[in-house]
Amino acid sequence: MGYLYKDLSDKIYDCLFTVHRALGPGLLESIYELCLKKELEDAGLFVEQQKPVPLTYKGIIFETGYRIDLMVDKKIILELKAVETMNPVYQAQLLTYLKLSEMKLGLVVNFNVALIKNGITRVILT
Helix, strand or coil: CCCCCHHHHHHHHHHHHHHHHHHCCCCCHHHHHHHHHHHHHHCCCCEEEEEECCEEECCEEECCCCEEEEEECCCEEEEEECCCCCCHHHHHHHHHHHHHHCCCEEEEEECCCCCHHHHEEEEECC
């Protein structure tokens, strides 16, 4: 079985490495979000920032206040963090966003690490 959205994922990883190499750890999540959005767009990708995610329950649509940090090419959700310790709730949060948006792939990215490859968790909705 192939790697889901391999080419797109590779571009995203390149952008993550570029931003982390330039800024390093220790900044606010919002700074990484802005810089990553710019890097992704410079790579020719379509990026939606702080995209609202409504919840439909029994046919009623609720504007819940959930927001996706970055959605890339309407295929991959990026949930960005700048935390000392990753918490499993971040993956659960991303899974919820994947379900609500009917998407299949997301990345939880913690920029507060020495090596960004150690801060990326791939989440696939099965």
